[in-house]
Each structure stands twice: as structure tokens, then as C-alpha cells.
Amino acid sequence: MANEDLFRTYRERRDPAALRALLESYQGTVYNLTYQVLRHRQDAEDASQQVFLKLLDHLDKVADDEHLRRWVCRVCFHTALDFKRGEGRRMAHEERSARPTDPAGNPATETALDVLHEHMARLDDPSRCLLSDHYYGGRPLAELADRMGCSTVAVWKKLEKARDALRKSMTLAGFGAFATGLESTLGAIETVSAPAGLLTPAVLAKVGTVAALGPGAATALTGGIVVKLNAMAVGSIVALLGTLLLVGVVRHRNVPEARTPERPPLAASPSPSTVGSPAASLPATAGPSASGAISVPRPSAADARKSRVKTSLERVLAALRTRDADKIRATLEALRGELAQAPVPDARNAALLYRKAFDKINWKEADWGRWVNIIDHDPLLPQDRAGIKASLSSNQEALALLHQAAALPGCDFGLDYSKGAALEMPHLTKLMESSKLLAIEALVADDADLPSVAKVSGRLAEAVADEPVLISQLVRDVCQMTASQARERSLQSAMSESDLRDM
Numbered sequence: 143m144a145n146e147d148l149f150r151t152y153r154e155r156r157d158p159a160a161l162r163a164l165l166e167s168y169q170g171t172v173y174n175l176t177y178q179v180l181r182h183r184q185d186a187e188d189a190s191q192q193v194f195l196k197l198l199d200h201l202d203k204v205a206d207d208e209h210l211r212r213w214v215c216r217v218c219f220h221t222a223l224d225f226k227r228g229e230g231r232r233m234a235h236e237e238r239s240a241r242p243t244d245p246a247g248n249p250a251t252e253t254a255l256d257v258l259h260e261h262m263a264r265l266d267d268p269s270r271c272l273l274s275d276h277y278y279g280g281r282p283l284a285e286l287a288d289r290m291g292c293s294t295v296a297v298w299k300k301l302e303k304a305r306d307a308l309r310k311s312m313t314l315a316g317f318g319a320f321a322t323g324l325e326s327t328l329g330a331i332e333t334v335s336a337p338a339g340l341l342t343p344a345v346l347a348k349v350g351t352v353a354a355l356g357p358g359a360a361t362a363l364t365g366g367i368v369v370k371l372n373a374m375a376v377g378s379i380v381a382l383l384g385t386l387l388l389v390g391v392v393r394h395r396n397v398p399e400a401r402t403p404e405r406p407p408l409a410a411s412p413s414p415s416t417v418g419s420p421a422a423s424l425p426a427t428a429g430p431s432a433s434g435a436i437s438v439p440r441p442s443a444a445d446a447r448k449s450r451v452k453t454s455l456e457r458v459l460a461a462l463r464t465r466d467a468d469k470i471r472a473t474l475e476a477l478r479g480e481l482a483q484a485p486v487p488d489a490r491n492a493a494l495l496y497r498k499a500f501d502k503i504n505w506k507e508a509d510w511g512r513w514v515n516i517i518d519h520d521p522l523l524p525q526d527r528a529g530i531k532a533s534l535s536s537n538q539e540a541l542a543l544l545h546q547a548a549a550l551p552g553c554d555f556g557l558d559y560s561k562g563a564a565l566e567m568p569h570l571t572k573l574m575e576s577s578k579l580l581a582i583e584a585l586v587a588d589d590a591d592l593p594s595v596a597k598v599s600g601r602l603a604e605a606v607a608d609e610p611v612l613i614s615q616l617v618r619d620v621c622q623m624t625a626s627q628a629r630e631r632s633l634q635s636a637m638s639e640s641d642l643r644d645m
Contacts, residue, residue: 168197172190172340173190173334174278175218175222178255180222193221212268215270264311305324451477454476458470492550495546495547495550496573513578527585534583540576541583567614574617580625600625
């Protein structure tokens with residue numbers, strides 16, 4: 143089945159088998175491109191896994207198979223180049239220096255290929271994808287013409303234009319000698335096949351998660367818990383609730399009890415149940431009372447609520463295993479009551495400022511895509527830095543509101559969980575968009591301002607920390623990852639292009 147048919151099938155069915163088939167159709171392309179850059183089988187396999195994981199994160203943003211092919215091509219080059227530049231790659235290269243190298247070449251050829259790959263990564267998506275298909279993938283003009291719906295002459299002209307753009311990029315960077323021999327270098331590339339079993343268990347596990355949580359699946363929100371209804375077995379529902387139990391409740395761990403002493407404590411000592419807890423060090427609460435009895439500190443309201451929610455979740459899980467509809471309904475209603483949140487006063491509610499910021503974000507679509515690509519993979523060039531600052535200047539009001547919101551202690555977007563499957567959560571998309579805006583701000587922030595931007599990004603991710611909805615916690619993780627990527631890329635941008643070439 144062709145890639146476009148597999149992509150369409152996955153979009154229609156949203157099941158793990160269709161998604162796995164789609165990934166398997168791309169494993170030859172992914173491995174071949176990463177291998178051409180890295181020239182080592184194990185490195186190419188490792189880089190391929192990174193590409194597949196990124197693809198699974200990005201898949202729901204892809205409009206069609208043509209967009210997906212171009213995206214995969216771009217990410218393969220950037221992922222492999224990042225891998226090659228990394229400290230781990232340099233150490234691995236030193237360790238393998240005594241081993242026989244893979245076939246393909248003398249140092250001069252390797253240098254020419256290194257320059258070629260660097261500048262392939264800088265091309266626009268259509269040019270890069272076309273050159274990759276023809277020279278790296280070995281696809282003939284007739285096949286490309288059939289897919290593109292044009293003549294072979296038209297394809298050749300497009301290839302010629304793409305080669306000219308690549309040659310110009312290399313020449314402007316000071317690699318005129320390599321640009322002169324570009325066609326020979328491209329013509330010498332030999333396509334390699336992917337090894338069997340390229341998709342690792344980690345990738346396959348994520349395939350199941352992405353397919354289950356895709357936007358095409360019907361969902362019911364009961365008490366704020368997302369439960370998939372597209373032919374899921376009760377066991378799968380139990381697993382999802384178990385995940386929520388681990389992510390939403392157990393992450394707020396209670397301090398473990400200390401071991402019971404071998405001999406009874408003195409009257410003035412804290413009881414075993416309080417040893418190791420913060421309250422144990424406070425004489426006003428952990429010491430003896432006027433009557434001589436040991437006063438044990440009472441748990442906070444927040445800790446008590448977490449304990450009740452955990453107990454309610456366990457009862458829901460037990461009811462689901464019995465398949466008794468009445469028990470399930472009763473335990474879910476009890477859980478709904480425990481999950482009800484106290485309202486946050488407007489003066490302390492960051493959600494009000496976040497909503498104002500959402501309405502103020504102003505980006506040109508072309509700029510937005512370019513800056514987000516820099517966060518993900520693309521190098522930050524001097525001209526990009528100037529463009530980012532110009533774009534940020536038109537978003538100063540939105541940024542100011544995001545920074546103000548980060549200073550408020552509470553956040554409640556006022557979700558009505560009683561709506562069940564009809565619950566609307568538009569703030570999640572806006573939060574991810576705002577997270578990218580802050581990440582772009584971090585790319586050009588001064589060293590003195592970077593900690594402040596990082597703090598605001600972290601607070602933004604925590605805006606949905608108390609929402610008892612699985613998708614909210616996934617969005618929270620995405621925002622945290624975006625902030626982390628931006629901090630890393632902003633630090634990398636301090637390195638000059640010559641430094642990167644020498645790595």
C-alpha cells in the first residue's frame with residue numbers, strides 16, 4: 143500500500159495497526175537518510191528511533207502525506223546532524239577509531255559529504271525532499287513525475303533549480319570547491335536498506351498510546367477523567383485510570399514513615415509516625431502537650447484531599463473490574479465529588495490573564511512555522527535572530543500578560559466537567575501556542591533574562607496541573623518539553639557556526 147493510502151487509513155481508523163504500518167512504510171527512508179549523514183549503522187539506528195518518536199509527537203499536526211514526507215525528510219537531516227555534533231557522538235567516534243569503518247570513503251569524500259548534508263538541511267522543504275528522493279533514495283524521474291502529476295522534463299527542471307539553490311548555499315558559506323563538484327558528490331550516494339526490526343519496543347509502545355489518545359477517538363469525560371470508548375476493553379479503561387492514579391495523585395507523594403525504633407522513644411521525642419516529616423522538626427506541633435501526651439500533626443487539607451481522591455480512584459478501578467454498571471456509576475459519582483475544585487478568586491486566578499494573552503498573540507503564519515522549526519531542529523542563524531526579535535515586538539502585550547500571570551498563585555479555567563463528552567477545552571491548544579511563544583522568546587533572551595523566561599514557561603506548564611483530565615496532563619508535559627528544548631537551543635545558539643563545523 144502506498145504511503146498516502148496508509149496515511150489516509152490511519153486518519154480514518156486511528157488504530158495501532160494502521161499507525162504501525164505507516165511507520166514501517168517510512169523506516170527505509172528514515173534509516174537511509176540518517177545513515178547517509180552518520181555513516182555508522184548503530185548511530186543511524188539510534189537516530190532513526192529519535193525520528194520516529196518525534197514523528198509520533200507531530201503526526202496530528204500533519205495535513206496530508208506530502209506534508210508528512212517533507213517533514214520526515216527535514217527531521218531526518220536535522221536529527222542526524224544534531225546526533226553527529228553531540229558529545230555522545232564524538233565519544234563514540236573515539237571509541238570506534240580502532241574498528242573497521244563502514245565502506246564509503248576517504249577523508250576528502252567524507253568532508254564533501256559533511257558539507258553536503260549540512261547544506262541539504264538548510265534548503266526549503268520541497269527542494270530538500272526532491273533531492274533526497276532522487277539522489278539519496280534512488281527514485282527515478284518517471285516515478286517522481288507520476289507522484290507529482292507532471293512530466294519528467296518538469297521534474298528535471300525542479301531538480302536543477304534545487305541543485306542550484308544547494309550549490310549557492312555551499313558557495314556563500316565558503317565551500318565553493320565542493321559546490322563545483324556537487325553533481326559528482328550527489329551521484330556517488332548509494333542507497334542503503336533498513337535492518338529488520340528497526341522499530342524498537344519504545345517506539346511501538348508509543349504507537350499504541352498515540353493511536354489511543356488521537357483526536358479522532360470518541361471520548362467520555364466522567365468526573366474529569368478521559369476514557370476512550372472506541373471499542374476499548376474494560377482492561378484498557380482500567381489501565382488509563384491507573385495511569386491517572388500514578389500521574390495525577392501519586393506524584394504528590396506522602397513522606398514515607400520512618401522505621402520503628404528498637405526501643406520506645408522518650409516522652410519528648412517525636413512519635414514514629416512523624417519521624418522524617420517536616421512537621422517532626424517543629425516543637426510546637428511535634429513536642430509533648432501540656433498533659434504530657436505526644437501531639438501528632440494533623441494532615442493538611444490538600445494532603446487529605448489527595449488521599450480521598452486516591453481512595454476513590456482505587457474504588458473506581460475495583461468497580462470496573464466487576465463490570466457492574468451500578469457500582470461503576472456510583473464510584474464515578476463519588477470520584478466526581480472528590481475532584482470538584484474550590485473556586486479561585488479573580489485576584490489570584492492566572493487563567494484570566496492567560497485568556498487575555500491568548501487573544502493578543504499575533505504571528506504571521508510563515509514566521510511562526512520558521513521559528514517553531516528552530517526550536518525543534520533548525521540552526522539559529524544571525525538573520526533569524528533579527529527576525530525573531532521583530533516578531534516578538536508585535537507580541538509584547540501578550541508576553542507581558544504571560545509574565546504577569548506567572549506571578550499569580552492560582553489557576554482555574556472554569557471547566558464544567560458535568561458536560562462529559564461535550565466538555566470544551568480550547569485553552570489547551572492556546573497554552574501550547576503560548577508555550578511556543580515563550581520558547582521563541584527564550585531563543586533570543588539575554589543571559590540575564592533567560593532565568594525569568596524559563597520561570598514563566600514553567601509556570602505556564604503548571605497552569606493545568608490541577609485539572610483532573612489526562613489530556614491536560616499530556617499538554618502539561620508538552621509545554622514542559624517545549625520550554626526545555628528552548629532553553630537548550632538558546633544555549634547552543636551561543637556557539638558559532640565554525641564551532642559547530644569543528645565538532
